[in-house]
Amino acid sequence: MTEMSVLENLKQKALGELETIESAEALEAWRVTYLGKKSELVAVLRSLGSLPVEERKDVGGQANAVREELEAALEAREESMAEKFTGDPLGIDITLPGRPWLAGRLHPVTRIINEITDIFSSLGFSTVEGPEIELDRYNFDALNIPKEHPARDTMQTFWMDDVDEKGERHKLLRTHTSPMQVRFMEKYKEPPFRIIVPGRVYRYEATDASHLPMFHQVEGLLVDKDVTFADLKGTLYEFARRFFGPTRKVRFRCDFFPFVEPGVEMAIECGSCSGAGCRVCGDTGWLEILGAGMVHPNVLKGVGIDPEIYTGFAFGIGVERLPMLRYGVDDIRLFYSNDLRFLRQF
Missing domain, CATH: 1.10.10 (Arc Repressor Mutant, subunit A)
Structure with a gap:
């Protein structure tokens, strides 16, 4: 053939x-x-x-x-x-069930930051942002934390490599968002100020279930005439009521932060045991969510604001702690593990 x-x-x-x-x-x-x-x-x-x-x-x-x-x-x-x-030349069978589209969603930490900013925006606070690479002056000195201050020992710092003629380093990854207090007041000079500052912060510490070298904070600042500690408590109580619900109890206790005087910590009633005491809250019935206080007069003087005329308060919220408390998450590392089984729950 x-x-x-x-x-x-x-x-x-x-x-x-x-x-x-x-x-x-x-x-x-x-x-x-x-x-x-x-x-x-x-x-x-x-x-x-x-x-x-x-x-x-x-x-x-x-x-x-x-x-x-x-x-x-x-x-x-x-x-x-x-x-x-x-009956369709494209070959699409309209009688078959549709294929589900996987919808994207915001990361739980991003959602919490948005919720926090929405709450404080409704209370009259503006949102501002600042640099993550900060100067030693703004991160410590201008916040009443001089070089010899013991509070620096509790903020393990990532320092940059640049060194001046004296062999000293002045650039670092910010350890908190509080430097924007000083930067904002220096820029705008005349109160009233009412701002919140969300952002990433960095501390050189071991990673475990409750600590990461990178996490998020939301700093708050209010400066005006006749601002009192009652204004601070009322503002933070309203935030807790809106975020955790109207039945959640709130507690304030004295604490120390160099840039405020007096300083307090704010805790909420443990949601796992309703205040009775359990493993989650260390048998205390309470869980700390933020530190706060009245702005130290030295901080106001440093930016040219007369503390005899103006007073104010500041607070700092650890963002990851809030979804951990709300949703019962027992390991902060889960937020950054990229495990979709975890992230799809939110």
Whole structure:
């Protein structure tokens, strides 16, 4: 049998089988058999080199013509099958259930930051941001934390490599968002001020279930005439009521922060035991959520504001702590593990 007759028989056989195909799987199998890399048609094309020179042109031309005819027949069959089963030449079967689209969503920490800013925005606070690479002056000195102050020992710091002529380093990754207190007051000079500052902060400490070298804070600052400690308590109580619900109890206790005087810590009633005491709250019935206090007079003086005329309060919220308390998350590392099984819960 000559090569030309082989090609003709192959074409007739392929076209005959194509007319009987009724499924996409069978259609794909047909394509592989007659147009694939191991098909008889490809074998004929590869054998052209063994034919006499005078036959190569005719056989090659016929083989290419058969391939084009089979490809056209395959395309026509695909279209006819799509119209037969769906009435749609695009092959979309509208009777089948739709495929669900995976919807993106905000990270739980981002959602909490947005919720915090929304609450304080409704209380008249503006949102500002500041640099994550900070100067020693703003991060410590201007906040009443001089170089010899013991409070620096509790803020393990990532220092930058640049060194001045005295061998001292002055740039660092900020350890809190409080430096924006000073930067904002320096820039705008005249109170009243009412701002919150969300952002990432960094501390050089070991990673465990409750600590990370990078986390988020929201700093708050209010400066005006006749601002009292009662204003601080009322503002923070309203925040806790809106965030945790109106029935959650709140407690204030004295604490020390160099840039406020007096300073307090604010705690909420443990949601796991309703204040009775459990493992989550260390059997105290309370969970601390933020530190706060009245702005220290030295901080106001440092930016040229007279503390005899103006007073104010400041607070700092650890953002990751809030969703941990609200949702019962027992390991802060889960927020940054990129585990979709965890993140899809929020």
